[in-house]
Amino acid sequence: MADGVRRFSNGVRGPGDELSVGLQQDGATTWLRSRDRGGCGKHKTGLSGEPWGRPMSSSGRLSADMEHKLYALRYFGCEMLCLGNILAQMWMMDSFLGGEFLNYGTRVLGYSDVPQEKRYDPMIYIFPRVTKCTFHKYGSSGSIQTHDSLCVLPLNMVNEKTYIFLWFWYLILAVVLALLVIYRMIIMCVPGIRPRLLHARSRSVAMETAWAVSRHLDVGDWWLLYMLARNMDPIIYREFLEELSKRMEEKPTSRA
Numbered sequence: 001m002a003d004g005v006r007r008f009s010n011g012v013r014g015p016g017d018e019l020s021v022g023l024q025q026d027g028a029t030t031w032l033r034s035r036d037r038g039g040c041g042k043h044k045t046g047l048s049g050e051p052w053g054r055p056m057s058s059s060g061r062l063s064a065d066m067e068h069k070l071y072a073l074r075y076f077g078c079e080m081l082c083l084g085n086i087l088a089q090m091w092m093m094d095s096f097l098g099g100e101f102l103n104y105g106t107r108v109l110g111y112s113d114v115p116q117e118k119r120y121d122p123m124i125y126i127f128p129r130v131t132k133c134t135f136h137k138y139g140s141s142g143s144i145q146t147h148d149s150l151c152v153l154p155l156n157m158v159n160e161k162t163y164i165f166l167w168f169w170y171l172i173l174a175v176v177l178a179l180l181v182i183y184r185m186i187i188m189c190v191p192g193i194r195p196r197l198l199h200a201r202s203r204s205v206a207m208e209t210a211w212a213v214s215r216h217l218d219v220g221d222w223w224l225l226y227m228l229a230r231n232m233d234p235i236i237y238r239e240f241l242e243e244l245s246k247r248m249e250e251k252p253t254s255r256a
Helices: 058-096 104-109 122-126 155-189 191-201 207-214 219-228 234-250
Strands: 018-025 028-035 130-138 144-152
Touching (some): 058 219, 104 155, 191 207, 191 219
16 A cells, blocks of 8 residues: 555554554544554554544534444443343243242252251252152053052252252342443443543553543543553553543543
């Protein structure tokens, strides 16, 4: 390509490859370029002196902002759907077992604390191992005879262990996902925590830089930068945020 700039795809980068990131601010698209230099494993970042391309219109800037917001909201919404899926599975499992599943694990845990004369195994109560069976067969005179006997249900010995595992597994997933949803809500509703999370994601970024960048961005743009930290070299990411904070300080904007 022109000027020796080469594109890369599929996440594979070579020496001399450039990474371009465009951010909208005051109606103009500012492009920042970071380049990996070969040799000695060191990285050098080159930043464009002027914005690339023409200024973006107001409608285009709003469209990009909404796209980033929708991306973050869809991401958080998928995590809420995972929580809803677990709760729905627990409710359907409880309905399938006749209302005995939701407190199944607690009764199993409290089984050893019950006095011996009042003790009954909740696993056997839900999944009996022995039951009464009635057999009908023809006798010697040709009439139907009824025989009562006890039948052993060995498969229920497996079922009771399987469902007690599912109960604890669903409980763990529900608690973890509920905490995750609360954590995402805090990110959305408490902007003051975002710089600390950005600094925790990449320790090479100074706290002052994280604060300078975060206070100019809404939750959608901030989440995009937060996810970029997973896929960029820490040194390049630090230099990128430092340059971004300088440009934001030169052209301060207010974000909702």
